[in-house]
Amino acid sequence: QFQMIRHEDLRLEESLGRGSFTRIFKGSKTDIREGERQNTDVLLKVLDGSYKNCWESFFEAASLMSQISHKHLLLVYGISVHRSENIMVQEFVKYGALDLFLRKKQGSVPVSWKLDVAKQLACVLNFLEEKKIVHGNISAKNLLLAREGDSSIGTSPFIKLSDPGISVAVTGRDVALDRIPWVAPEVLEAPETWGMECDKWSFGTTLWEIFNGGKAPLQGLDPQQKLMFYENHEQLPSPKWTELADLIGRCMEYDPALRPSSRGIIRQLNSLITSDPGLSAHADKDSF
Numbered sequence: 001q002f003q004m005i006r007h008e009d010l011r012l013e014e015s016l017g018r019g020s021f022t023r024i025f026k027g028s029k030t031d032i033r034e035g036e037r038q039n040t041d042v043l044l045k046v047l048d049g050s051y052k053n054c055w056e057s058f059f060e061a062a063s064l065m066s067q068i069s070h071k072h073l074l075l076v077y078g079i080s081v082h083r084s085e086n087i088m089v090q091e092f093v094k095y096g097a098l099d100l101f102l103r104k105k106q107g108s109v110p111v112s113w114k115l116d117v118a119k120q121l122a123c124v125l126n127f128l129e130e131k132k133i134v135h136g137n138i139s140a141k142n143l144l145l146a147r148e149g150d151s152s153i154g155t156s157p158f159i160k161l162s163d164p165g166i167s168v169a170v171t172g173r174d175v176a177l178d179r180i181p182w183v184a185p186e187v188l189e190a191p192e193t194w195g196m197e198c199d200k201w202s203f204g205t206t207l208w209e210i211f212n213g214g215k216a217p218l219q220g221l222d223p224q225q226k227l228m229f230y231e232n233h234e235q236l237p238s239p240k241w242t243e244l245a246d247l248i249g250r251c252m253e254y255d256p257a258l259r260p261s262s263r264g265i266i267r268q269l270n271s272l273i274t275s276d277p278g279l280s281a282h283a284d285k286d287s288f
């Protein structure tokens with residue numbers, strides 16, 4: 001269900017760090033198009049030679065992404081299997097992960113920019129909902145910035161949702177605990193029962209990250225304390241902007257049935273934008 005890429009057509013360039021089960025490299029892949037060689041920048045996710053079901057989930061995630069296409073979904077070119085190494089080959093997205101970008105920009109990002117990114121994520125969420133596909137790992141770390149957007153020259157940001165990676169259904173409880181507060185509470189209780197609503201919960205957490213300078217929520221809490229956060233039905237600290245706080249709160253409802261549909265999220269985001277037209281001006285809307 002997706003293209004097998006020959007190892008000799010790939011070139012590993014610099015290392016870009018690590019995922020939870022993978023090493024990440026910038027690289028290039030060579031294709032022969034109409035008889036001429038063509039090089040494409042790619043991101044290579046090399047799966048650690050870990051246990052098998054990780055591998056299956058890794059490729060299941062990739063194949064999910066390669067079966068559907070959307071402008072805000074990361075393009076997965078295919079996989080390459082070489083000796084014990086399993087490599088996912090995906091498009092290289094120039095500006096990398098949104099959380100790191102926001103931390104680097106330290107609050108100098110206008111609110112309109114953040115709302116634009118939030119709307120793009122809500123659109124791809126709607127697309128997945130209509131296809132009845134659950135992503136399962138929505139977070140600012142998994143949003144990649146293809147275009148920075150610069151309001152002074154009128155360009156807007158452009159994001160791509162990355163592959164969901166290894167699902168918590170196979171990783172075991174410790175990784176699932178580590179994904180609090182992105183992983184929906186019901187998924188923690190019964191990973192295999194998760195439904196569409198779990199992506200709405202993670203959307204709420206991601207919205208919180210976007211308006212909180214890319215800082216990770218519940219940082220510094222150990223797994224047990226994170227578990228208690230859910231046991232006590234706690235909420236993340238609310239932003240001062242009440243309409244935003246309401247939307248985050250509705251997405252992060254402990255009862256999945258009470259969470260808004262993706263169309264409801266888009267409607268609320270649109271009303272956020274109009275809730276205060278002078279909005280794009282002052283950035284204090286982010287203050288928590």
Ligand SMILES: Nc1cnc(-c2cc(N)nc3[nH]ccc23)cn1
Pocket residue numbers: 016017024043074090091092093094095096097144
């Ligand atoms: N599909 C992807 C995923 N990540 C990147 C990326 C871009 C960048 N500028 N720095 C990075 N550092 C780590 C990853 C990364 C690119 N494409």
